[in-house]
Amino acid sequence: MDHSKHIPLRTDEISAANLDGANVYGPDDNHIGDVVHTDGAGHGTNVIVDVGGFLGIGAKRVSLPVSQLNFMRDENGKAHATTTMTKDQLKDLPEYQD
Template sequence: MIKKFAAVLLVVALTAFAAAGQTEGGAQGQAPAPVPAPAPTPAPAPAQPPPPVPAQAPGQPSVTVLDTLEVQGILGREVRSLADENMGRIVDVLVDGQGATRAAIIDFGGFLGVGSRKIAVAWQALHFVPAAEKRYGIVLELTRDQVKPAPEYKEGRPIIVIVASGKLEPLP
């Protein structure tokens, strides 16, 4: 279409120029000057709507965008008691066969890592407080005295979890 438009434009321009040259130049006996062919100007591309977003093919992964103000990583985060005691840091999270979170492993006690031990606390005993409301974001419903008798967590051994009531219960 652009080529046809350029060709028609060129014919019209040559015809008009030749006619003008015959009246002016023809009367004086001069040949009309050669007309340079106009450079074809690209026509602006017609506005097209953006292509539709293809439907997600079966089996293709989808994408979820998480706001950094709404989520946080917890491994290595400090845990405080309701009495604002330092309870240790979360070093692992345990899930069951269905992927439900069951317990958090806290590196409890000791000083600068000396004399500390890992204990399992029930996931329901942890509360995640928005940063604007409290200095520490993870609060355990237990005190240090309630957690002290908890047996040490060791991988590959039966797991004893301390729950918010302060009781020790085996993790089924």
């Protein structure tokens, strides 16, 4: 997927309504997780991501600062994110507890 043509989300668009369910892609452009929840609003937001697994089964839930992700919309308007972190790096993070 060529993210260079995708439109970055503005700070005021960083919200659960826009981010929940967004795919997360790693540095090799492989799908590495999905946003399942956001905590807070704006720059202080933490994003909860399910990493690995299949259809949510066997996934590990981790918390990332929004600054670790680049959110954008594809040509169809669907929000997604990229990160420089790999799936293994995300799996090494502490598990998020509600």
